Amino acid sequence: MPETSVPRGAARAARPSRARGALALLPALLLLTGCIADPGPEPTLTAISTAAASGSPGAPSTSAPLETTQSSNKAPVYWIGRSNGNVFLYREFRDVPEQENPVTRALRAMMSDKPLDPDYFTPWQSPTELATSISGKNVITVDVSADAFNSNLDADMAVRAIQQLIFTATAAAASSGLIDSGQQIQVRVLVDSHTDYLAFGHVQLGAPMSRAAGMVAPVWIIDPQEGTDVAGGSVKITGRSTAPGGKLRWQILRTAGSGDKTPYLTGETTAGSDAAQSGLFTLALSLSSGSYELRVWQADAGNGDELNVDTRKFNVS
Known part of the structure; x- marks a missing residue:
């Protein structure tokens, strides 16, 4: 996964001792x-x-x-x-x-x-x-x-x-x-x-275990991280889908000081299908200063439902 630094939070649990x-x-x-x-x-x-x-x-x-x-x-x-x-x-x-x-x-x-x-x-x-x-x-x-x-x-x-x-x-x-x-x-x-x-x-526990198929999220946003500040102008957004070559839809919502959100930009992209970029997607969006929420999902070809939505809040300076 050629991915850069990145991104997400709430609940918890567990603990005793000796690693010798x-x-x-x-x-x-x-x-x-x-x-x-x-x-x-x-x-x-x-x-x-x-x-x-x-x-x-x-x-x-x-x-x-x-x-x-x-x-x-x-x-x-x-x-x-x-x-x-x-x-x-x-x-x-x-x-x-x-x-x-x-x-x-x-x-x-x-x-x-x-x-x-x-x-x-x-x-x-x-x-x-x-x-x-x-x-x-x-x-x-x-x-x-x-x-x-x-x-x-x-x-x-x-x-x-x-x-x-x-x-x-x-x-x-x-x-x-x-x-x-x-x-x-x-x-x-x-x-x-x-x-x-x-x-x-x-x-x-005790026996060697491997990553299990199907556990990783079908869609997730890599950059920007949750709550981070990014420079205005062309904002680069990266993410990954477990469906290489699949269509993804996205939406940018602008958040007002009151917390109200209004649609700002919408679009569609395709997850990478070649081996080196399998499942990766990249967006370059022109955004002015403000607070935003990004939503990315897999579109249901049958009825247009939003499947496996991932969201990310960030600020543009």
Whole structure:
């Protein structure tokens, strides 16, 4: 994903401790850090995530491509958001402290921060302890304390929370150049250095897991980020769709001081279909100073309904 820094926020959850024992038992791992923060069988993740991805109406069947190496030191963080009655993963790029390795700091932001966009949320709680490492076989090991899981979630939301972690960990490793993005990347989650933890009471952890198809949002706006200020004139807007070559419609609303919104510009664009730009879309809009809201969606060819809408508020100086 050749994408620049970017974008979204509200709900939360979870936490207990020790990132030493299990990592010591993994001599093949290249230890990145062991970072400590202040701050009745269940179906497996594979079974649940497959059902969730294929059983949700309107859920895309594609898997999200891995992020490519970024020159920016912003951390890619995935959040959970709702659209058209479905629940998907959306990504923002966040400023994070640099004292930890890229995977650890991205996961810490996911578990401890709030999304910029109020349409997104995270069910995770800030953990007492968190450590990550990467093996030579592209397996990321995350060792987190049990207090990170303190939210009360149903099975479907629990699956999405675990996928949120998997997407964030793999995105951070790929965008920072720590892994070979040309190979399959998996994530293994330990809780207090132990395997076989039942996350949120529903998802069995311990075995390596991969990104699940259909979890990523069908449409999301990359730039500008929620609430950011951009220079007037030609404002560049970028985003991504999981339907390469598909038609997208967009609308710009201008927001008055009273909060009232009025239509300002509308249009249509096509998501990129070539391999290097798969699903990407770009708009260059002439906007004067003021406050705006951008809306982008996939149009229903049958009845014109707005499908998988993503929105973004920003200011033009």
